[in-house]
Amino acid sequence: MTSTADTAPDSHSTPSSKASMPAGGLVGGIVQKRAMLGIAIAIIGWIAANAILPSGLPVGIALLGVVLGSLYALTALGLVLLYKASRIVNFSQAELGGLAASVAVVMVAGSHLPYFLAVPIGLAVAVGTGALIEATVIRRFFKAPRLILTIATLGIAQILGAAEIEVPTLFSHLAPYTTFTTPFSFHFTVGPVVFDGNDLLAVMVVPVVLVGIWLFLGRTDTGIAIRAAADSSSRATLLGIPVRRLSMITWMLAAGLSGLGAILAAPITGPQLGIVEGPQALLIPL
Secondary structure (H helix, E strand, O other): OOOHHHHOOOOOHHHHHHHHHHHHHHHHHHHHHHHHHHHHHHHHHHHHHHHHOOOOOOHHHHHHHHHHHHHHHHHHHHHHHHHHHHOOOOOOHHHHHHHHHHHHHHHHHOOOOOHHHHHHHHHHHHHHHHHHHHHHHHOOOOOOOHHHHHHHHHHHHHHHHHHHHHHHHHOOOOOOHHHOOOOOOOEEEEOOEEEEHHHHHHHHHHHHHHHHHHHHHHHOHHHHHHHHHHHOHHHHHHOOOOHHHHHHHHHHHHHHHHHHHHHHHHHHHOOOOOOOOOHHHHOOOO
């Protein structure tokens, strides 16, 4: 004889089993997508290792080149912006980044500030230095021959180099420079190279910055005006575009790009306080 409790439907198990079905399908979909992503990465890695990369070059070395190359690209982008806007090669471009990185490092090693507070300070120094250079030097040579202005940037580089040497002397005691690092403690190995949070932050920030520059120059009134002034400054002036004000913005933007690249590169390549970047730092960006 079957009791009522045995024949009655279980009001607790039925709804829960129905509710678990979508969850199981969702988890299965996530697992499937991750598996497909892993297969795609493996295929891309195999193609890169066997078809694109030179024979015998480890994938980790190529990835490290991508990380460092993306940081050099920020300095190169600043060079291009100033060349298009002023028709000069700014030989102080690397020093702008070096000064910003030196300030950010001493903020951590000397003042013991957190990394994410020191980085904006370093960027502010870079942007402010760019504005100061434009107001005191570039504006005075605005109508001078471009060769003279190009040579003037060599003098600017010397002044910024002296500032780089002086910054660490402002503190009587500095903590180890290795304290200037991101708070991300994880690491992983690809080939012979160990990557950590510093590399990941660089790979994440650089594409966002590049997209932001693209949107700024192509979608904003100021960016479009900068492009117009770069094509023909005299015609832009006749159209009422404030060319000199845009020159200030361009120098600030270029200095900020170099500062960001140098700051992100410092924990990867190792901070070099008290050392002038020098012309060799411009070889790769050029």
